[in-house]
Amino acid sequence: AQSVTQLDSHVSVSEGTPVLLRCNYSSSYSPSLFWYVQHPNKGLQLLLKYTSAATLVKGINGFEAEFKKSETSFHLTKPSAHMSDAAEYFCVVTFSSNTGKLIFGQGTTLQVKP
Amino acid sequence: EAGVAQSPRYKIIEKRQSVAFWCNPISGHATLYWYQQILGQGPKLLIQFQNNGVVDDSQLPKDRFSAERLKGVDSTLKIQPAKLEDSAVYLCASSRDLYNEQFFGPGTRLTVL
Numbered sequence: 635a636q637s638v639t640q641l642d643s644h645v646s647v648s649e650g651t652p653v654l655l656r657c658n659y660s661s662s663y664s665p666s667l668f669w670y671v672q673h674p675n676k677g678l679q680l681l682l683k684y685t686s687a688a689t690l691v692k693g694i695n696g697f698e699a700e701f702k703k704s705e706t707s708f709h710l711t712k713p714s715a716h717m718s719d720a721a722e723y724f725c726v727v728t729f730s731s732n733t734g735k736l737i738f739g740q741g742t743t744l745q746v747k748p
Numbered sequence: 749e750a751g752v753a754q755s756p757r758y759k760i761i762e763k764r765q766s767v768a769f770w771c772n773p774i775s776g777h778a779t780l781y782w783y784q785q786i787l788g789q790g791p792k793l794l795i796q797f798q799n800n801g802v803v804d805d806s807q808l809p810k811d812r813f814s815a816e817r818l819k820g821v822d823s824t825l826k827i828q829p830a831k832l833e834d835s836a837v838y839l840c841a842s843s844r845d846l847y848n849e850q851f852f853g854p855g856t857r858l859t860v861l
């Protein structure tokens with residue numbers, strides 16, 4: 635079965651400290667992986683994507699993620715959290731066999747404390 | 749470039765009533781998606797159109813949900829009759845073609861009482 639698991643439903647960090655949001659996927663096929671962010675009452679926005687090129691992917695707003703095939707992971711990181719990073723983050727996977735259909739994780743709520 | 753437009757933004761109805769949502773994708777985008785996002789969960793694909801044809805509707809509850817994209821542009825999603833468990837945010841997304849980046853609208857928040 636093809637699925638994605640976000641290991642933390644809620645992460646709390648202080649402003650200026652590093653952010654780590656964890657994601658694991660399960661697939662028999664070569665995946666494309668994404669991170670989306672959802673701010674309250676706003677649409678989903680693409681942060682970054684991995685599509686079998688470089689394993690370390692840089693996205694917007696200082697976020698990056700590393701694809702590790704041996705660990706089936708795609709964790710999202712940022713060196714220094716900003717108050718505006720507080721939002722819901724979704725790890726998303728799609729496969730070349732499934733017409734571009736996105737499979738979303740359950741989401742991780744990131745809280746940033748001053 | 750204008751984004752994906754959805755209306756209404758909010759809707760409150762009684763159970764067993766009907767409701768319809770409208771989506772206008774980004775101009776030139778051939779692929780359109782409807783997702784259901786229940787509170788505390790990630791979005792789930794309900795139906796995917798390529799132009800005016802259905803690509804995937806495997807998770808659409810067809811006994812009560814229907815969707816159309818008659819001219820390959822705008823789309824409507826209908827629920828008839830609504831159940832309490834249909835309370836969710838309904839998201840529309842579009843992409844230039846299959847496998848391209850999906851752009852999401854702001855969603856319609858449905859509350860069924």
